[in-house]
Structures are given as C-alpha cells and as structure tokens.
Amino acid sequence: QASADGIGSAGRRRVPRQGAGWPGSYRLEDDPEAGWGECQVLDVSVFGAGIEIFGPVQDDLVGHEITVDAHTSDGGSASLRFVGVVRNVRPGPSGQIRTGIEFSGLSEDRLRVAW
Numbered sequence: 001q002a003s004a005d006g007i008g009s010a011g012r013r014r015v016p017r018q019g020a021g022w023p024g025s026y027r028l029e030d031d032p033e034a035g036w037g038e039c040q041v042l043d044v045s046v047f048g049a050g051i052e053i054f055g056p057v058q059d060d061l062v063g064h065e066i067t068v069d070a071h072t073s074d075g076g077s078a079s080l081r082f083v084g085v086v087r088n089v090r091p092g093p094s095g096q097i098r099t100g101i102e103f104s105g106l107s108e109d110r111l112r113v114a115w
Contacts, residue, residue: 017043017050022080024070026053028061029083041070042093048084048102052092061086066101 022041028034037057042050051068064086072078084101092098 015045015047017045020044020049020070022070022072024051024068026051026066026068028058029065029067031058031064034058036069039068041068042098046103048087048100049082051099051101052094053097053099057097061089061097061099065104066099068101 020041020043024039024041025036026039027036038054040052040054042052044050049068065083066086067081067083070080070082072080082101082103083105084103086099087102088100090098
C-alpha cells in the first residue's frame with residue numbers, strides 16, 4: 001500500500017524520482033515575512049520532490065506548505081513553480097537540510113495525465 005507521498009509500505013516508491021540538480025528558491029507559505037531562501041531541487045516525480053535548503057530554517061518544517069521556484073540547468077530559460085507540503089526532513093548530501101515535498105492540489109487522474 002502506498003502513502004500520499006508515493007512511498008509504499010515497504011519503503012519503495014510507486015514512481016521513481018528523476019535526478020534534477022536545479023537551483024531555486026523557496027518560501028514557507030505560513031511564514032511570508034521570512035521571504036525567499038535558496039535551495040536546490042535534487043529530484044522530482046509526479047508525486048513530489050526532494051529539495052536541499054540552504055541557510056537557517058525553522059525547527060520543525062514537517063507539515064508546512066512550501067512554494068519552490070526552480071530553474072532548469074540546461075542553459076535555457078525554463079523555470080518551474082510547484083507547491084507542496086513538507087513530509088520529511090533530514091540532513092542533506094551537502095550538510096544542509098533535505099526535505100521531501102508532496103505536491104498539493106493534484107488528483108491521481110491529473111497526475112496520470114501530467115506524466
């Protein structure tokens with residue numbers, strides 16, 4: 001059985017994430033006065049994304065709504081914005097904070113069409 005973030009009961013994802021490595025910025029929607037911070041999108045799937053947050057963050061991010069603006073690293077001008085809920089937090093690969101984000105507002109049917 002899979003959870004809302006696409007991870008099954010055995011810890012396996014229903015849909016594999018694809019590596020990204022995109023620079024970006026993030027904002028916690030329930031703390032707009034904090035402004036935008038720097039991040040990097042590490043990986044992405046139809047259900048969510050893994051991002052690494054740079055700089056100080058509040059103590060407990062889990063459950064907070066987050067907006068991420070990412071810029072693809074292919075040299076083009078493409079950018080992506082996605083909104084989700086922080087589902088997990090752990091130390092990142094560069095010693096920063098890695099967060100797992102579940103995308104908000106997409107039904108299973110819309111996700112099937114998107115990919």
